[in-house]
Amino acid sequence: xxxxxLIEHMANNADLNKAQAGRALDALIDAVxxxxxxxxxxxxxxxxxxxxxxxxxxxxxxxxxxxxxxxKAAKIPKFRPGKGLKDxxx
Numbered sequence: 001x002x003x004x005x006l007i008e009h010m011a012n013n014a015d016l017n018k019a020q021a022g023r024a025l026d027a028l029i030d031a032v033x034x035x036x037x038x039x040x041x042x043x044x045x046x047x048x049x050x051x052x053x054x055x056x057x058x059x060x061x062x063x064x065x066x067x068x069x070x071x072k073a074a075k076i077p078k079f080r081p082g083k084g085l086k087d088x089x090x
Contacts, residue, residue, distance in 0.1 A: 010024065045082065046085070048081040050077060050079055054073065055074045055075070057070065
């Protein structure tokens with residue numbers, strides 16, 4: 001499912017038009033992005049948790065030349081599914 005299909009699904013199931021559903025989805029994505037940028041997490045009970053984790057600096061290899069390269073430390077977003085989502089997929 002892509003974003004357009006998700007918007008259409010939201011519009012049909014929430015009694016919204018596509019423009020309203022699109023704005024609602026964009027607002028949700030923006031809220032999650034801003035919260036993660038602050039370093040906080042977003043928990044949706046029954047669905048899952050979006051959080052930021054830190055990846056340590058490490059040494060990697062250039063696949064073309066085989067030379068060692070330094071990879072900087074980074075903050076990356078992670079999603080942990082909740083029990084309700086896990087049970088729905090079984």
